[in-house]
Amino acid sequence: MPTRRVIMRQVREIVRLSLEAGLSTRVVGGRVGVGPTTVRDTLKRFARAGLAWPVPEAISDAELEQLLYGVPGVKPGRRKVAEPDWSVIARELKRKHVTLQVLWDEYIAEHPDGYRYSRYVATGFMLWKELYLRGS
Template sequence: MCPFDIHEGNLMPAKRKLTMRHIRQMLRLAGSGTSSREIAVILGIARSTVQDNLKRAAMAGLSWPLASDLTDDVLEAKLFVHPGVKQGQRLRQEPDWGPLSIELKKPGVTLLILWEEYRSIHPDGYGYSRYVAAKFMLRQQGMSQGFR
């Protein structure tokens, strides 16, 4: 495999996924006093990647040696969670698409008008482009299930 992404004339190094093994090695090396620069050279990754992941580990309260029962999935969840956002919950209020579909069938009613009403009720709700995209996706799902 070529270490460079030569598709479309791009000669940038190909992006590789950072494995939990790399992160464990990072933590081990950092725990033994190795600098971020040296860790980057040893693992063949960018120094900024090392610094970012060590910072994530510190924020998660992780240091070497890791607990023996800490699986890769748990380690990943501790390092890569979005602070302040509970998993499985939406950040914005979802519009009630059922009544909106009925309203759209009325003459003179547009998505823009419905979105303006939605934003007056939910000022921190979806922007117009996301609102239209969500409606379009919902419509596509309905058509694939035989609805119109």
């Protein structure tokens, strides 16, 4: 399961502390509350997006997020199939007469080269199991 994205307020603070104040990744991570690897990854994304400090005021948090992380869905070069929206699936499964088979049929109709049923069920089960164990 992917980790949560850094919120844009933290991204702006990471970039400010690194580029303006010249602090190390470890110090920046400690002040912002993220790990040094997250700081390095955020700075790489910032440089790859072609942005400069200070970030123009005209760029909103949503635009900055899109510049840094791209459009949600299929990651370029990583996944060959569209990832199902597992939160929607979990919500739909709580409804009467809705099964994984029905949801998979809808998913495969929308994404013909998506996950086969066995992979769909196994991936969903692992994600739900992780959430369940973490939540208890």
